[in-house]
Amino acid sequence: MKRYAERTAVDGAAFRCGYGQITALLGHNGAGKSTLFRAAAGLVRLDAGTMLVGGHPPGSTRAQQATSYMPEQPDLYPGVSVWEHISFIALAYGLPGWERRARHLLERFELGDRRDALPHELSQGLRRRLALVMALLHGAEVLLLDEPFNGLDPHSALRLRTTLSDLAAGGAAVVVATHILHDAQRIADQVIVLEHGRVKAGGDLSSLAHKAGLSRQAGLEEVYLALTSEPR
Numbered sequence: 001m002k003r004y005a006e007r008t009a010v011d012g013a014a015f016r017c018g019y020g021q022i023t024a025l026l027g028h029n030g031a032g033k034s035t036l037f038r039a040a041a042g043l044v045r046l047d048a049g050t051m052l053v054g055g056h057p058p059g060s061t062r063a064q065q066a067t068s069y070m071p072e073q074p075d076l077y078p079g080v081s082v083w084e085h086i087s088f089i090a091l092a093y094g095l096p097g098w099e100r101r102a103r104h105l106l107e108r109f110e111l112g113d114r115r116d117a118l119p120h121e122l123s124q125g126l127r128r129r130l131a132l133v134m135a136l137l138h139g140a141e142v143l144l145l146d147e148p149f150n151g152l153d154p155h156s157a158l159r160l161r162t163t164l165s166d167l168a169a170g171g172a173a174v175v176v177a178t179h180i181l182h183d184a185q186r187i188a189d190q191v192i193v194l195e196h197g198r199v200k201a202g203g204d205l206s207s208l209a210h211k212a213g214l215s216r217q218a219g220l221e222e223v224y225l226a227l228t229s230e231p232r
């Protein structure tokens with residue numbers, strides 16, 4: 001449970017995100033998705049309840065080493081180049097031989113020729129791609145990505161979906177908060193629907209469709225709209 005003054009951001013959000021799985025965290029604006037991520041990343045402390053990240057308390061050194069968190073509004077520093085941003089992450093995690101992986105990720109997200117660019121010289125989608133490269137650099141076993149598809153063009157979104165599926169196939173626990181149900185439907189093994197800080201429903205798409213009283217072939221948007229009420 002997490003409260004901000006008299007406002008309860010999260011309460012009753014019990015679920016598990018398994019290794020080797022992609023979990024999509026869905027919910028209206030203000031449902032508590034980012035608060036859960038910030039708590040998992042050790043940036044805010046829960047007022048009650050328990051959370052473990054990679055088996056460790058959030059904020060502990062072992063949880064930090066196991067986790068990579070990309071906030072909804074990633075911090076990029078003015079005057080610091082693409083390559084310098086990546087070097088900083090490599091230094092922070094003490095990654096040996098990181099340059100090869102960095103070059104590979106930059107190519108994968110089509111930033112290979114923008115190594116010297118400054119954040120203000122990048123479009124919104126390119127800045128998001130840089131933040132993704134930074135989040136993926138240290139090969140964390142737990143990946144927490146807040147709105148990673150925002151601002152990506154369709155090819156980049158496809159590349160990201162493939163990358164996340166590959167990482168989950170390699171054993172990572174990937175958790176993605178998103179409003180883009182098209183992308184979530186294509187990659188999620190598990191969907192958690194949050195409403196007012198609580199888990200409204202959780203499971204794979206076909207079990208959620210069943211819960212919503214829809215055909216098991218129903219798409220995620222239809223299921224989401226059936227399971228949730230209008231935001232107030």
Ligand SMILES: Nc1ncnc2c1ncn2[C@@H]1O[C@H](COP(=O)(O)OP(=O)(O)OP(=O)(O)O)[C@@H](O)[C@H]1O
Binds near residue numbers: 005027029030036
């Ligand atoms: N630093 C803060 N101080 C006060 N209230 C906050 C703070 N951060 C979040 N909240 C409140 O907590 C609730 C959950 O917010 P949160 O950012 O977790 O939602 P979200 O599901 O990520 O929303 P969105 O889809 O809009 O990103 C909201 O009511 C929000 O106003």
